[in-house]
Amino acid sequence: MSPCPPRVKNGNTFFPNLMGDQSVQGDMDLAWQEILSITELQGMDVQTDPVYDTSGYGPQTPNISFSGYGICHFPDGIVTSVSHSQNYDRPYMDTVTMEQQHLPSLPLDPTFGPTAYTGMLISSSLTQVDANAHYPPKNVPVGGLFNTPAMGMAMTYVQRLNQVCKGQDDIESDSGLSLNFSDGESTELDHMEPQRLQSEYLDMIPPLAYQDQYGLMPTVSQPFINHISEMCSYDTSQTQELVCSRDERRAAAMNIPFPTERIVNLPVEDFNELLSRFTLTEPQLALVKDIRRRGKNKVAAQNCRKRKMETIAILEKEIWQLRTEREGLRREQEEVGRIMGDLKKNLELLEQQVVSVLQDQEDHPCPVDDFLLKQAYESNLFPAPLSKETRA
DNA sequence: AGGCGGTGTCATGAA
C-alpha cells in the first residue's frame, strides 16, 4: 500500500494510475515490495512496512487517511482526498474506502502497470508536463508544505520518486564504482540518516505547495514535477522515457536550481554567470562542479574511446594495405629475379658464341676458357685473355 | 561461473 501518486494537471499521472482499481492493489503491493527491497533504499531507512508512517517528517505533520490508492483523487492536480475529520496521527493507510469517501475512481491508465514503479524509468507521462517552467519558480507561495497534510504525501512521493530513480542505477549502467558510493557527495540519497534525509528532502521539494480550491489541500505541485522532469533527461530511444542519472538525482536531492544538462554543457563563462545568479551553498557548489567535471569527463571518455576505435580501424586498414603491398612487392621481386636469371643465361650463351668466332692476331681461335669479352670505354668488345688470378 | 564489451568514474598530466 502506498499513498497516492501525484497527478499532473493535464490529467496524466506521474506514477501509474491505479486509483480506484482494487484489483491491481495486490500487484501494487508486490511492486512496492520490489522497490523497497532495493538494497540502496535500505540505507534510506525507508520502512518496508506497507504502512507509511510519515509522522517523522516535518514538525506537527498531520497524517492523512487514505484507503489504498483509491482514496486519492486529483482533479486538476489538487489533492482532495484528505479527510479533515480523520485523525491525522494515523498512518496513511486506513480502512476508509473510496466509496465511503464518495470519491470517484480514476480510470486505470493501461500504459502503466504496477511494475512501472520498478521499471527504473519515470513514466513517459512526464514528457507531457510543462518543461518550460522556470527555476526557481516564480509567484509561488512559499512554505508550509511540510507543515501540512501534503507534506507527508510529498515526502512519500519523493521517497517513491527516489526509489524509482534509485533503480535507475541499473538501467543507466552507471559504473556503480564503489569509490563513488563511498565518497561523501555521492551518499546524499544512499546512506542518508533519516533526519538528514528529511532535511535534504525539505530542500528537494520546492516550497510550491499551494492551497487547492478549497483553501485547505496543499498538494505536490506541478512545478515540483516540472523540476524533476527538468533535472532528468529523456532517453534517446523511441520510448522517450525520463531517465534520471545519478547526478541528476543528486542535483534534485540537493535542490540545484538548474538542470544538469546546463551544468555540463554551458561554456565556462555562461556557467559562471549561471552560478552567479543563484546563491548556492558550499555543498551545492561542490556538487555542481563535480557534476560538471564528471559530465565533461564522461563526454571526453566517450570521445576518447571513439577515437581509439577509429584509430584501431585505421590501423587495421593500414595493416591490410601493407600486407597487400608486401604481397605485390614479393611477386614483383620473384618476377624480376626470374627475368634476371633469363638475362644472365642469355648473356652467357651469347658470350660463348662471340668468343668462339674470335681469333687472335695469328688467326688462331681463342679458347673460350682462356678469354673473356671485355669492352673498353666507349669502344667495341674485344677478347681479353684471362689472367691466372682471374682464371683461378 | 567466467569472459568480454560497454560504460562511468577517478587520477593524472598536458595544454
Next chain:
DNA sequence: CGTTCATGACACCGC
C-alpha cells in the same frame, strides 16, 4: 591558478 581535455586504469553491469 583554474579549467578543459585526453587517456590509462579500475569497477561495475549486462550479455
